[in-house]
Amino acid sequence: MPSEDLSPRVITLGTAGGPRWWSSRTGRHRHGIATAVQVGEAFYLVDAGLGVGRQLERAGLAFDDMRAMFITHLHSDHTVDIPSLLLMGLYERDTRAADPIRIIGPGNRGALPPVSDRAETPPAPVCPENPTPGTAEMVGSIVQAYATDFNDRVLDALRPSPLDCFAAEDIRIPEGIGYHPNDNPTPAGMAPFEIYRDELVAVTAVLVEHPPVAPAFAFRFDTAAGSVTISGDTTATDNLVTLACGTDLLLHEAIDFDWVRARYGDSPAEADLASIDHHRRSHTSPEQAIGLAERAGASRLALHHLVPGNTPARRWEDLGDRFAGEFLIPDDLDSIPFTRKDAGIHTSPIKVGA
DSSP: OOOOOOOEEEEEEEOBOSSSOOOSSSSOOOOBSEEEEEETTEEEEEOOOTTHHHHHHHTTOOGGGEEEEEOSOOOHHHHTTHHHHHHHHHHHOOTTTSOOEEEEEOOOOOSOOOOOTTOSSOOOOSSTTSSSOOHHHHHHHHHHHTHHHHHIIIIISOOOOHHHHEEEEEOOOOTTSOOBTTTBSSOTTOOOEEEEEOSSOEEEEEEOOOTTSOSOEEEEEEOSSOEEEEOOSOSSOHHHHHHTTTOSEEEEEEEOHHHHHHHHTTOOOHHHHHHHHHHHHHOOOHHHHHHHHHHHTOSEEEEEEEESTTSOTHHHHTTGGGOSSEEEOOOTTEEEEOOOGGGOOOOOOEEOOO
């Protein structure tokens, strides 16, 4: 029999950013941010935005082939469909034949973020008894919240426990790098560190800058045939350049700051002014993303986590001549190989679902 094709690729399950239902009437419809990294039949999920379960089905990715899920940071547009994956996994995962899916993401922040300077009266935090849970705590809370449903299915329908289907863990930040969630959330010059390895991939991470959330990570997947780096949400960050050095494909977030100004700029409301502050210090323009990709020596750059999520693609595509390598604006369900150029394998993006 021929050997399994291990040529790596990403499948852009969802390419929109932001905790919004973007109207599809003014442009292209995009699902919430989620990316599959596939090597052979096995795949690894990065973030779980709105609609990810349906997109996995449309892409033909079977739950039994998912090895791990990686969460870049704990904002809702990256985690909102974790509950649906936990629930549907009871019916899609064969726990007798497959190990639990590891859910790997940020730990407890350890401190509340600072209050916006725009606040006339400091707002009270939500859930002050545990205001900044990490990945493992979040998954445990989801299971608790849905315990009525889970117990019906475990006890009556004899389905496996979600804790047999999934195993959540927090990323341990290396000691001695000076990290602090408020004072130094993105230590300069930090080295990428390994968070996962199996026979197909090695996954490394660095801290990136996406205030006020902390920690926030970018991830790099290295395979025998090529590498892909996924920025997560971040402003232009030197650590990302270090992680992405020489990568075959960089997936980087991008925001249209003209839209930010049009959406919030004429409002005197403190919440709108605080939103402008947040977007400017926490996200990356497409021009900045191109600059980062050039500095990293990336062979290909694909912009995703697009904000707004319904902007016509040409708004982004017109910037492509500024990047020396191959420049992509993927749609949902595009398949993008990231095999090294010297491997001699065709690498054009294709559509994998309808």
